[in-house]
Amino acid sequence: MRDTGRAxxxxxxxxxxxxxxxxxxxxxxxxxxxDLAARLDRPVVDALWRVRxxxxxxxxxxxARRTNVRNAFIASPFANA
Numbered sequence: 214m215r216d217t218g219r220a221x222x223x224x225x226x227x228x229x230x231x232x233x234x235x236x237x238x239x240x241x242x243x244x245x246x247x248d249l250a251a252r253l254d255r256p257v258v259d260a261l262w263r264v265r266x267x268x269x270x271x272x273x274x275x276x277a278r279r280t281n282v283r284n285a286f287i288a289s290p291f292a293n294a
Contacts, residue, residue, distance in 0.1 A: 215253055227256040232286070234266040260292035 215222070222228075230246035238244055250257045265285040270278050 214249060218253075222253060222255060225255060227258045228253050229258055229260045232259070232261050232263045234263045236266065258292055260289050261286045262289050 228250040230244065230250040232238075232246075233241065233244050247257065247259075263285055264287050267281050267285050270281060273281060
């Protein structure tokens, strides 16, 4: 992922992982997006909060995915990039 996305990473100052809903995070025990972000040689900033649970995106089309996550996140008042 680091090698394939190198062109994108070259111009970024930090990485913002997509947060899980607290209940899903508790059940899973980890956030895969955050774990992957931590391996990209850039600072990780938890700049988003998930404020609404959403169904799994796995079987959804691109349009349905966008609709699924609409209004599911807000900017964290504690993020400092």
